[in-house]
Amino acid sequence: MTGFESEVILxxxxxxxxxxxxxxxxxxxxxxxxxxxxxxxxxWPGDRVVAVEIDMGDVHTIERAGVAVQFDTNVMSSIRLASAFALSQAALWSATNALRVEFAPAGVQVAGLVLGPCEADAHPATVADRALAGIAAREHEILVDAFSKQVRARLSGPVACMYPELGSP
Structure with missing residues (x-):
């Protein structure tokens, strides 16, 4: 698979x-x-992979990684903000969209990989292949399974469609 020549990836x-x-x-x-x-x-083997310490629960490791990857203040602030809250799937979608719009003028692609409830290690090769294909195709949202596609489709509907336990008005 090609399409990532000279790209910097985190x-x-x-x-x-x-x-x-x-x-x-x-x-x-x-x-x-x-x-x-x-x-x-x-x-890691080779000279193109650089190991960085990142613990999403430790803001200091996130900041150090940001310096290593040369992210600017806005990017790191957004990542720290997002990791500071326990985000629901809809909130994460919203945050991803905001990051996507903010970074688009700088040529930075933000792709959201969406998985339904599953054990990711059960099918990592499928997920990885689909994700890379989606990123290479410049997809904004990479929906891996039927569940994630159903959730995405319901996001634009009434609240009761997303949360049937609320009942209809």
């Missing part, structure tokens, strides 16, 4: 099996540099 959780696959796939797809985040730094 994989925030490269310590999971799915994260490892993302790192491997981005390198194979020609990424110029992949920053591989995780709670514990690990060694």
């Amino acid at each position: 994989v925030a959780d490269a310590s999971s099996r799915l994260g490892e696959l993302f790192v491997d796939r981005f390198v194979a797809a020609g990424a110029g540099r992949v920053y591989a985040g995780g709670r514990r730094r690990r060694e």
